[in-house]
Amino acid sequence: MDLPSTSGQPTLQTVAVVGLGTMGTGIAEVLTRAGHEVIGIDVSEAAGRACVAALENATARSVAKERITEAERQGVLSRLRTFTDLQAAVHADLVIEVVPEDYELKQQVFRELDAIVRPDTILATGTNALSVTRLAAESQRPERVLGLHFFNPAPAMKLVEVVSSVLTAPPAVAAVTALARSLGKEPVAVGDRPGFVADGLLFGYLNQAAAMYESKYASREDIDAAMKLGCGLPMGPLALLDLIGVDTARTVLEAMYASSGDRLHAPAPILGHLTEAGLTGRKAGRGFYTYEAPGSPAVVRDALTPLEGSGPVAGRPVRSVGVAGSGTMASGIAQVFAQAGFEVVLAARSDAKAAAAKAAIGKSLARAVAKGRLSEEAAGQTLDRITPAGSLEAFAEVDLAVEAVAEDLAVKQELFAALDKICKPGAVLATTTSSLPVIACARATSRPQDVIGMHFFNPAPAMKLVEVVRTVLTSEDVHATVREVCAKVRKHAVDCGDRAGFIVNALLFPYLNNAIKMVENHYASLDDIDAAMKLGGGYPMGPFELLDVVGLDVSLAIEKVLHKEFRDPGLAPSPLLEHLVAAGCLGRKTGRGFREYARR
Template identity: 85%
Template sequence: MDRQSSHPTLQTIAVVGLGTMGTGIAEVLARSGREVIGIDISEAAAHRAAAALASATARSVTRELLTEQERADVLARFRTFTDLGAAAEADLVIEVVPESYEIKQQVFRELDAIVRPDTILATGTNALSVTRMAAESLRPERVLGLHFFNPAPAMKLVEIVSCVLTAPPAVEAVTQLARELGKEPVPVGDRPGFVADGLLFGYLNQAAAMYEARYASREDIDAAMRLGCGLPMGPLALLDLIGVDTARTVLEAMYASSGDRLHAPAPILGQLAEAGLTGQKSGRGFYTYETAGSPVIVRDLQTPLDGSLIGAGRPVASVGVAGSGTMASGIAQVFAQAGYSVVLAARSQEKAEAAKAAIGKSLGRAVSKGRLTEEGAAQTLERITPAGSLDAFAEVDLAVEAVAEDLAVKQELFASLDKVCKPGAVLATTTSSLPVIAIARVTSRPEDVIGMHFFNPAPAMKLVEVVRTVLTSDDVHATVREICVKVRKHPVDCGDRAGFIVNALLFPYLNNAIKMVEQHYADIDQIDAAMKLGGGYPMGPFELLDVVGLDVSLAIEKVLHAEFRDPGLAPSPLLEHLVAAGCLGRKTGRGFREYAARR
C-alpha cells in the first residue's frame, strides 16, 4: 500500500481570498467533489466567485463535459462567506490574500483561534517566507505553502512548499490532494519564488530592463520570445497579466534573499506600480487595454506605425548563402521557397552539392506531410545553384553568411565577400552572439553589413532578429525587413549587443536553472516539470540545454558575461565542468541526462 493512502483525504477545504486565483482554486476543488468554503471580506468578491463558477460549469455543460445534475452538485458544494469563522469545519485552509506579510499573518493569527488542531494551513504565496509565517503560528508544524498557477483550473503544476518546521504528514496529505485534483505536485523548499517563479521572474525582470533601456520595442521583445522560444506569451505581456506591482513584490523578496543584481527590480516596474499602471487589472501597464481587467490590447502612443514608413529598401532578386551546415541549408531553402534565385557556396563543390541534397530531403519530408506539392519542391530545388567558391556571389543582391560561430572565421569570410560582391549588395551575418560591427569593420563598406539572425530549424522558425549596427545604412535595414516579410518571417529590430533579444533573455534563465541544481534546491526533473507545467514552456531548461549543446550554451553565456560584466551572468561551474568532461548534450549522448547512442 502506498504510504500516502494512510492519510485521510482532505474533504472540506476553505479558500480565503476570492480573487482570480482563489476563485480558480475553489473551482478545481468543487469539481473534484470537495466541500468548498469560499471566504472573502468583500461580499462583491464572493458574489463574483460564485458567478464565475456558475459560468465555468455552464460552459462545461455546453461542451458536454458535465451533465446538468453534475453542474448542480458542483455549485452546491461551493458556499461563500465574509467571516473567517466559516473555516472552523475545514480540514485544510488555503489563503490566497494579497501578497503582504501583514495581511497574511493577520489571517493566520485569526485562523489559529478558529480551526481544529489537526487542520492544515496553506499559504498561496509565491514570494514571502513560509518559514516566517509558520514560526508565528501556534502550530507551525501544520503550516506549508501550496502554490497553484494561474489559471488554476488549467495549469497542472502545484508547488508544495515545506520548511524546517513543517511536519511530513501535512506535506503528504496535500501532495495526495494535489494528485487527486489531477495536478502535478513538485516538492520545494522555502525560498522566494520557489522553482518556477524563481526562474521566471528573473527573466521577466531582465525583459523589463531591456525595454526600459530602449534596446527594443515592447512588441519586438514579446514577439522574439514567443516566436524564438515557443512561449505562450511575451515577457512584457505576461508582466501585465501577473500584475506589475505583484512582480515587483516578488522580485524585492528574491533580491533580499539572493543579493543577485539580476533580481533587483527594474526601475520601470516601480515607476509603473507607483503610477497605478499595474497591467491588465488597471487597464494599463506595459501595454494599454480596452478596459480594466480586459486582456484586449489597444493601440496607444507607443504602438508602432505601419512598417511601410520605415523607408524603401534595395531591390533583391538573387541571394547567396555561404555555408554547408544545417543552418545554411535551411536558410537557402527558405529563400528558394520564396522564389529567390539562390547560390549556395561551400568550401568545395562536393560540400555544396551535399548541402543541396540535404535540402532536397527536407523538401521531400515537407511533401510527405502535405505541406508542399511535388512540383513546388522541384521548383524550389531548381532555384538553388551549388558552388565551391564565393566567387559565385559576384552578382547576388544579398549575401548571407552561415558559417561557424567564430569571429575570426566570419571576419575572413566577410573580407572575401567585400572583394567578390558587387557594389550595393547587402552583406548579412547570421551570428547569434558575436558583435556585428566587428564583422562589418573588416569590409570597406560597413554601412552595407547587418545581422540577420535566423533560428533553427530555419524553414520552420518564424523569427529573424534584424541587428543594426551604428554604421548600418537605413536602406540596408529596410531591405532586410522587406525580405523577411517576403520569405514569411517575422523581423524584430535589435541593437548590436551580446545575445540580441532572445539569447540575452534565454541564457541567463538557463544559467539560473543550473545554479538551482548546484545549490541542491531542486533536481533537473523537478525544474523541467515546473517550467513546462507552471510556465507553459515547450521544453524544460535542462531538456533545452541538452538539445542546444552545453558547449554552445557555455560559449553564449561567456559572451554575455564579458559584455555586461554582471556577476550574476557568470557561467555556472557545473556547466563548465560538464563541457570540460565532454558531456555536451544529445550530440555526445550525455549532458544533464544520458541518451541512447545513435545508430
C-alpha cells in the same frame, strides 16, 4: 501528529479558501469539481458573490460542452458556500490562504486561524514571494504550516508547488501532496525561498525583459514577438507582466532580491514607476500595453504602437541571394530563400560539400511533400533555384550575401573580407551570428554601412523569427532591405541593436543558467525544474531538456559572451555547466549532458 490517511477515501475533504480573488476563485472551482466541500471566505460580500457566479458560469459551459451533466453541475454548486468571517473555517481539514501578497495581512489571517481551526487542521499559504518559514514560526502549529502554490488560471494549470519549511512535518506534506494529485495536478516539492522553482526562474527573466525595454534596446512588440516566435512561449514577457500585475511582479522581485542579493533580481526601475503611476497591467487597463478596459485582454493602439506599412526609406532591390556555408543552418536558410522565389547560390568550401548541402535541402523538401505541406512541383522548382558552388567567387552578382558559417569571429571576419572583394557594390552583406558582434564583421570590410545581422533560428524553414541587427554604421536602406526581404520570405523581423545575445539569447540564457544554479545548490531536481517550467510557465521544453538540445558547449559560449559584455556577476556561467563541458558531456549530440541519451 494525527493526519488523515493519504490512501483510501479522499483526504482533507473540507477545505476553506481564504481570499476569493481570481486565484482563490479558481482554486475553489478545482476543489468543488473534485468533490470537496469548499468554504469560501472573503471580507467582501461582492467577492463571494463573484466567486459563486464564476463557478456557475464555468459549470454551465461544461454542461453546454457535454463534459458534465446538469445533475453533476448542481452537485458541484452545492459544495461551495461563501462567508465573510474567518470563523466559518472552524470545521476545515485544510485552509488555503490566498489573500494579497502582504506579510502583515497574511500574518493576521494565520493568527486568527490559529484560534479558530481544529488542532489537526493544516494551514497552507498560496504565497509565491513571502517566507513560508516566517509565517510558520509565528504560528501556534508550525509543523502544520506549508506553502501550496497554484498557478493562474488554477483550473487549467497543472503545476502545484508544495513548499516545506524546516518546521513542516512530513505527514502534512504527504497529505497535501496526495490532495494535489487527486485534483489532477502535478505536485512538485520545493524548499522555502522566494519564487520557489517556476517563479524563481520566470521572474528573473521577466525583470530582464522589463530592463531591456526600459533601456530602449527594442520595442515592447519586438521583445514579446521575439520570445514567442524564438522560444515557442505562449506569451511575451511584457504582456505576461501585464497579466500577472506589474505591482505583483515588483513585490516578488523585491523578495527575491532581498534573499539572493543577485542584481538580476533587483526590480527594474520601470516596474516601480508603472506601479506608482497606477499602471499595473491588465487589471488597471494599462501597463506596458494599453487595454480596451480594466480587466480586458484586448490590446488597443496607443502612442507607442508602431505604424504599419513600410518605413521612410526604401530598400535595395534583391533578386538573388548567396548563402555561405554547408551546415544545417546554411542549408535551411538557402531553402527559405529558394521557396520564396529568390535565385540562390549556395557556396561551400568545395563543390562536393555544396552538392551535399543541396542534397540535404532536397531531402527536406521531400519530407515536406510527404507530409502534404508542399507539392512536388513546388519542391522541384525550389530545388532548381539553388545553384551549388565550391567557392565564394560565385557571389559576384548576388544582391544579398548571407554568411552562415561556424560561430568563430576570426572565421567570420576572414569570410567578410573575402565578400568585400567579391561582391558587387551595393550588395547587402549579412551575418547570421547569434552572439558575436556584428560590427566586428562589418569592420573587416571597406563597406561597413552595407553589413547587418540576420539571425535566423533553427530549423530555419520552420522558425518564423529573424532578429535584424543594426550596427552603429549600418545604413538605413540596408536595414529597410532586410526588413523587406524578411517579409518576402514570410519571417517575422524584430529590430535590435548590436549587443551580446540580441533579444532572445540575452533573455533565454540567463534563465537557463539560473536553472543550473538551482540544481547546483540542491534546491530542486532536473525533473522537477523541467516539469515546473513546462507546467507552470507554459514552456515547450524544460530548461535542461533545452540545454541538452542546444548543446552545453554552445550554451557555455553564449553565457561567456553575455558575462563579458555586461560584466554582471549574476551572468557568470555556472561552474556545473563548465565542468560538464570540460568532461565532454555536451548534450544529445554526445549522448550525455544533464541527462543520458541512447546513441543512434
